[in-house]
Amino acid sequence: MGRSASVVAFVGFLSSAAFDAHALFIVNQPWVKPGTRTSEVYMVLTSTEGAALIGVGSPVAARASLIAPGSRSGHAPAALKLPAGTAIALRPGADRIALSGLSRPLKLGQRVALTLTIETAAGAREYIAVDAEVRKESPLDAERRAHRR
Numbered sequence: 001m002g003r004s005a006s007v008v009a010f011v012g013f014l015s016s017a018a019f020d021a022h023a024l025f026i027v028n029q030p031w032v033k034p035g036t037r038t039s040e041v042y043m044v045l046t047s048t049e050g051a052a053l054i055g056v057g058s059p060v061a062a063r064a065s066l067i068a069p070g071s072r073s074g075h076a077p078a079a080l081k082l083p084a085g086t087a088i089a090l091r092p093g094a095d096r097i098a099l100s101g102l103s104r105p106l107k108l109g110q111r112v113a114l115t116l117t118i119e120t121a122a123g124a125r126e127y128i129a130v131d132a133e134v135r136k137e138s139p140l141d142a143e144r145r146a147h148r149r
Contacts, residue, residue, distance in 0.1 A: 024048040025118060028087075029139045030132035032112045036105045040067075041097035041114060041132060045080075046087045052079040054125075055117035062101025064114070069094050079119070091138070110134045 030043035041064075045053060056064040068077050080095055082088055090096045097114075106112060116128040135142070 025051065025126070025128060027116070027128065027130050030114070030130050031135045031138055032099070032106060032132045034106050034108055034134055034136070035099070035102060037100070037102055039099045039102060039106050039134075040092070041099060041112075042090045042092065042138060043130070043132070044087050044089050045082055045116075046085070047082040047118070048084060050084045050121045051082045052119050053082060053116055054079045054119045056097050057115045057117075058099055058112060060103050060106070060112055061099035062103070064097060064099050067096050067098045082118075106134045108134055108136065 024047070026046040028044040028046070030041070032041050033039050039061075041056075053066065056066065058064045066077050066080055077095075080088065080090075088095070099112075110133075112132045112134060114130040114132060116130060118126045118128060120126075133139075137145075
């Protein structure tokens, strides 16, 4: 498996009093599209307990927001539900994260820091740091294409 396919952010909430001792939140295959003023972020999110993604921030963007499918002008949903045990894919044309007001162009191979704000069904909040690579396609798609050759 190549380096790009193995980029996985894995965060356990085992030390957080706000979560059940067995709760776990997984961020898999985070990536960011190249861009000069705006960009989009994609990843796969899984929570072992019911939760919701309620916010996103990045030091490279003046604004980071959740975008629903078909939305162009930033009609951001209040939250993205993360049902227990269900992988939720943020991908082009579906739910995703938009970055606007970039402080610098995002070029292939660079890294982008993000902070996800997660809220549990009980109302507790956690802030999850994510390190995403700037790329043209998801790590999984790149790996599949490499195996077809």
